[in-house]
Amino acid sequence: MRDVAVRAGVSTMTVSRALNEPGKVSEDMRERVLKAVREIGYLPNHLAGSLSSNRSTTIGLIVPSIDNSIYTQTVKGLSEVLKRSGFQLMIAESGYDPNEEEELITVFLSHRVGGLVLHSTEHTPQAIEKIRKSGIPVVENGNIPKEPLDMVVSYSNRDASYAMTMHLGRLGYRKIAFASLYSVHNDRSQDRLKGYLAALKQLGHEPDPRMVLETGRGLAAGAEVVARVMQSVPEVDALFCAGEVLAAGALFECQRRNWSVPGRIALASFDDVDLLRHVSPSITTLRLPRYDIGERTARILLSRIIDGADHLRGSVVDLKFEVIQREST
Amino acid sequence: MRDVAVRAGVSTMTVSRALNEPGKVSEDMRERVLKAVREIGYLPNHLAGSLSSNRSTTIGLIVPSIDNSIYTQTVKGLSEVLKRSGFQLMIAESGYDPNEEEELITVFLSHRVGGLVLHSTEHTPQAIEKIRKSGIPVVENGNIPKEPLDMVVSYSNRDASYAMTMHLGRLGYRKIAFASLYSVHNDRSQDRLKGYLAALKQLGHEPDPRMVLETGRGLAAGAEVVARVMQSVPEVDALFCAGEVLAAGALFECQRRNWSVPGRIALASFDDVDLLRHVSPSITTLRLPRYDIGERTARILLSRIIDGADHLRGSVVDLKFEVIQREST
DNA sequence: CCTGATTTTGATATCGGTAACAACAGAATT
DNA sequence: AATTCTGTTGTTACCGATATCAAAATCAGG
Incomplete structure (x- = not known):
């Protein structure tokens, strides 16, 4: 910057102003400085600027x-x-x-x-x-x-989870299972569970620990979770996968096992990722304002x-x- | 830092050394400085450090x-x-x-x-x-x-594309179409095309402009591209989707239209994303060292x-x- | 116990800017 | 014409660290 100042025949302060507070400098002065900047190929040092200011x-x-x-x-x-x-x-x-x-x-x-x-x-x-x-x-x-x-x-994880569970309830599903990502150190998961439980209560459904699952991320986890819940609670009629692409993984597993969706089991998801729209059946989900x-x-x-x-x-x-x-x- | 120095009764230089070059400072000196740092809750200023050094x-x-x-x-x-x-x-x-x-x-x-x-x-x-x-x-x-x-x-986009095309050729496919992302300002796409063309030449296949397509990103683009090529070149027997999840989109479209994969048309992809492994049929692809x-x-x-x-x-x-x-x- | 070598510590300048205020010019006011 | 105001530019100190070299302390060997 010193070089620029010398070249333009002004003080460094004027250079600084020409670059950062153009209003405080006369028109031709700014021109002169910018010309010098271009000629020298000067790059301001942001570290110095931040430190000083x-x-x-x-x-x-x-x-x-x-x-x-x-x-x-x-x-x-x-x-x-x-x-x-x-x-x-x-x-x-x-x-x-x-x-x-x-x-x-x-x-x-x-x-x-x-x-x-x-x-x-x-x-x-x-x-x-x-x-x-x-x-x-x-x-x-x-x-x-x-x-x-x-x-x-943000949006409210609890409210979103509540809304989807209520939606499933209103569609007539009676045995709604819930899967989320592991909830340790993850209050999003915890809140989603709370929303689910609140909705069950509102719907008059009895919560069933066997129908509340936690798992990891990814399609494989979704597959695993739907298999697990079908095994332990055969009368389940809906699974709300409150995490990423879990529901898609679950759907693929259902197709492999010939469980019709939503006939045998309905699937719902969290987050509107492209994939959920393109599989068939397309998957009911929440659109979040990411x-x-x-x-x-x-x-x-x-x-x-x-x-x-x-x-x-x-x-x-x-x-x-x-x-x-x-x-x- | 000045505060720390005063508190420890030393110069700032010693503080700086105690924190950044512990070897150059005596044992008890380091202790004293670290104690002062803790007591004051001192946070080094990285900007100043970078500027100075x-x-x-x-x-x-x-x-x-x-x-x-x-x-x-x-x-x-x-x-x-x-x-x-x-x-x-x-x-x-x-x-x-x-x-x-x-x-x-x-x-x-x-x-x-x-x-x-x-x-x-x-x-x-x-x-x-x-x-x-x-x-x-x-x-x-x-x-x-x-x-x-x-x-x-990096890896070589050209080589990877060449390898997959050769793989398809060796499997016996005769009419191999190629889809990539738009190639303007995208030399990855350009190189993938080069690899494809080089492989065709090697295989003795005649390149056909109708079988070289460009499209956008996403599942919908994959669906569009497979429909397009099937329409314009009905005798196509394989489609190499050299971009992201295009192949998965193409697969979903094939399922909707009841084109058996790989019977009616084979599909291959670029990049080993989770999805490609979990759909059925699972999709042949390239594993890249991302x-x-x-x-x-x-x-x-x-x-x-x-x-x-x-x-x-x-x-x-x-x-x-x-x-x-x-x-x- | 002294000398020279080796650590350990400190003083000062500097990194590249900006803040704050001073100085100066020309314009406006009276 | 003197005074005040406004707008532009410059001077100086400082932001918070580190480099460099000097000074002091410690250590080893004779």
Whole structure:
């Protein structure tokens, strides 16, 4: 930058202003500086800028697992909005482990990120303490927690699960089984279970532990889960797979075993992934606002950082979801 | 840091050393500093550190599209290795646009990343110039380009496509159609086509423009493409879908139309995604070293950055792939 | 116990910018 | 014409660390 200043015959301060606050510099001065910048091929040093101004255009994002197709839409929404404002995204994965998350939060704070996006809503006390102390804005967006850290942009896992279970009940299914991902350190799973149980109660169905299952991710897990429940509770007439592509895996297994869907057993899913629409029978599912979550998260974060919109502190955005009735129920 | 130094009754330099070069500081001194760090809850400022030392622990990654399941495995491999060495990942998406890529490269260079990972292998001359000038190590990993920018960790799209086409030929298919993603600004697609054509030549088949198709991403695109080729070339007996889940989409379409697979038409795919294994018939495909690419990329980059392994400059790592024969061919 | 070698610690400049305020010019006000 | 205001540019200090070299402390050998 010194070089640019010399070449343009001005002070570094003027160069800085010409580049970052064009309004505060005269027209021809700006021209002169930009010319020098071009001639020298000058690249501003963002580290120095952030350090000096104590402002950062980097946002830290922590997801449980990068290779989970579910989050990618949210990341895309985040990324697109942030990019438009010249912000960068630093991404790391916590592996569903709060301690690991804490570690990553520490690293991100060290990097002086301007904001933090956490998919998980379960954090260690130390992590919470550190974030509080740092004072940077945070958005949680995997769920709507009881005690938000700061801001929240999400849908309610409990409500969505409740809605789908009620939907199945209204369609006349009497023995509705429920499968979710493992619920340790995963309050999304826990809340989905709560929604399911609340709906059963509302429907007047008796909950049956044999019809509440947990499993891993992937098509194989879905296959396993439908086989397990058919075996232990033959009279089951519907299975709500509250996780990723479990329902598709279940469907493939049903086809292999010649269990008609939805005749013998109905299947419902969580999340509107492409696959569920294209199998036959197509699978009833919930459409969740994955992309919107990312977009809104970015917007609200930018408002806080750029506009200093302090009234947004602690705000909770509960985005809507939708039950999509298809052939499998 | 000043606070820590005061509290421990030493200079900031000693604090810095105690934290970053423990070997250069006496045992009890280190203890005293660490104690002060804990008491104060001191978080090092990474920006200041990088600025001062002119070293960076941030790696920039540019992928064409974040929501592409194909890349997530690679990102995971990268992420895991980098995390272990205390490096961070900055991710952005170029939207398959070299100009956008150039812009992002500029931003990353401004952030003084320690290394760059590019999935695309097509860059603007200015982008190349800037990277050269910056002197940071770069890895390309979407393909093996003719003229690498620096290092390459990838598999050969051409070779993989060739291998699958030859596989189909050896199985006895005579009319092998080929579908890929749009090839503008996508040399992966272009190379896959080259591999296909080379194999046809080798097999002594006549290439037929009606059997070479391009389409978008997703299951619907796969469905469309199989319908299109069956319509225009009824005697086609195999379709090699060289992109993502196209083959699965094609399979679903075949099932809807009652075209038996592989009886009426055989299907082959690119990339070993879970889905292809679980449909029936299961789909013949290529297993590509997606995770390994990320891992190796990270390793080679770290060698260059940490160990200054200059002999690695310009090295090309061609990772192996594998044809997986399944029921669909 | 002294000398020279080796650690260990500290002082100072610097990395590349921006904040805050000062200086100056020309325009507007009186 | 003197005064005030406004807009533009410059000066200086500092952001929070590390590099570099100097100083002090420790150690070994004679």
